[in-house]
Amino acid sequence: MSSWFGSAPTRVTTSVLLCGYYGEHNLGDDALLDALLAQLPPSVTPLVTAFDQAQISRQHGVASVNRRSLRAVLKALRQCRALVLGGGSLLQDSTSFRSLLYYAALITAARLQGKPVLLWAQGLGPLRRRRSRALVRVLLPLASGITWRDSSSAQLARQLGVAAPHGTDAVWSLPRQHWLGLGGPIVVCWRPTPHLQGEAWKPYLQALEDLAEQTEREVIWLPFHRDQDQRLFDQLQQQGLVGDALVRRSRVVEAVTPSEAMALFRSASLVLAMRLHALILAALAGSPVSALSYDPKVQACATELGCSCIDLADASAEAGALLSSWLEAFEHPPALACLEAMAQATAMHRALLTTLEV
Template sequence: MGDRGKTRTSPGPRVLLCGYYGEHNLGDDALLATLLALLPPSCLVAVTARDHHQVQAQFGVATCPRGEPIRLLWALMHNQLLVLGGGSLLQDSTSQRSLLYYVALILAARLLGRPVLLWGQGLGPLKTRTSRLLARLSLHLVQGITWRDDQSGAMAAAWGIHAPVGRDPVWSLPRRNAVHSAAGPSAGAICLCWRPTPLLDDAGWRQLENQVIEDARRHRTPVCLVPFHAHQDVALLKACAVRLEAAGLVCQFWRPRTPWDFMEGLASVHLVVAMRLHGVILAAMADRPLLALSYDPKVDAAVTAMAIPSISLADPDGLAALPAAWERARRWRLSPDRLARHHQRNRCHQEMLAQRLV
């Protein structure tokens, strides 16, 4: 996004953006890029981050460490507003410790008199009664909310908390002017954006790999493997590459630096097979033939809304439909009308920021 300070005419509110930023996850980078683009240009921004150098270099913003409570409290004291930006932060599927972290952050901000906004958030999963109680109490403390999906909005509404519902904010990621990105996938490649999941056993992974092998041999195409989350996906994809190369396929690893590099690099790809939600969204926005392997209701919602061919990994018999879904995916293209409706639904995210950051 560059240095936001270059666009300011006069200082605006000081805003602390909190999320899973600087984690070397292209999906979280895309959320941050979208949020920064939608903030009023006069805002003075600080971002919680794990890798400070990556976030500072890529986005030109000040940072503070997300995992150091004293420094985070200091940042709260020196900013006028807290924005929890994108993703699903009020959940206990990662761990209850994660939920407690964000509940404590909201409480600390309110004790300091700082307004709190939940921007483009998902709500849940919340597996325990205690988690649901904590999340419900937290929602009553915040000053503005927009949800990214109907299920989250409905859960909050059942608690008496009504707020606008849009789609995932990354659907509104602005396109950048054409640039020459670093080397991307080979022409015609099958691009795999896979992540670890307990929904697939060894037999399931072999079935997926065999489908890749059959298709790559038939079309005489290479395979490109993209670790969307650099820390979580690499080991899985390296193991897959070993087996694919043993079958005679040409494999390459591609690590795009930014969400825009990823979308632009897909121009020569003939098929994307993605699991991660933002891998699906960015590939769809790049208008590439696309198959989604859904491991989570948030992915189900995205593929249903955009009519993307998909396989539900939660369905024990889902992979039986893999060959037919694969062929449908090769013919899939983005619907401009559906994307326009997503953009219209997502206006609530920008409107909430504009109303609260005057």
């Protein structure tokens, strides 16, 4: 094991290992990779951890290593001069404690090899287990530099003994687009969630049907995480939860890249987003947005953006109230000043990466 974690002689290249949840058919994480590659200094050669390596090669033209093989990633790390944990919330245990151990192994291996570790635009947590908090308390001081994507992550890090600056999510650094959605469809980016099981979906689906009927718009269902979201509309239909009028107005459209998703968003009269990066990309496309929060990070982003947000933990949702909220947001794009402020707050993430220049 020491040959993988330690400093056994090996040929070190000029590459930097960019570690994240890339190539997993999640448009949000692919957007984070877009932002990270755009912020890298020109002198840096990236090597990306990815599951669908062919997709990453096609979309970005960069070399990759299979992220699901810790052995392969550790081998690649030995040939790189630095490690960057790139965006998202990687140090968390909601996926599993094993996932946290994966990133702990990479950080530890890099430091044992004398290589810098950057936590770039990271979220922190949730850390539900006592052993998770203890592990992260040890890991954070090993980082050579840290920027957080939100204030709650920075606050949790301070509780664990490490102070570092926070900005906004790095996806806010991507170029904004001009909204073209007057008269356009309603785009729905919803996901399966424990908050909505069976009949609990009914008020949301009824409000969506009423909105589409009143405004006479098509409804486009956009799966943001292909493997998790793609069958949601069909599953809701099979459960008898989708009204006939909504079925007639609905179709499912797949976007392969974040830019394809933004093209759909910029033509929308309203985007109803559950996923954080669907909310951000829709706002960057200039589209009117309304959020549905299954996670505090979505609520926090909606508050910063100044858009309406429904807490899915609230079991008292009523179709009429939902419809009123969505009609208020309909064809009313976010304020440009707010979008500019969110973008400016990503500058610290770019500054962190300048430490990699050669």
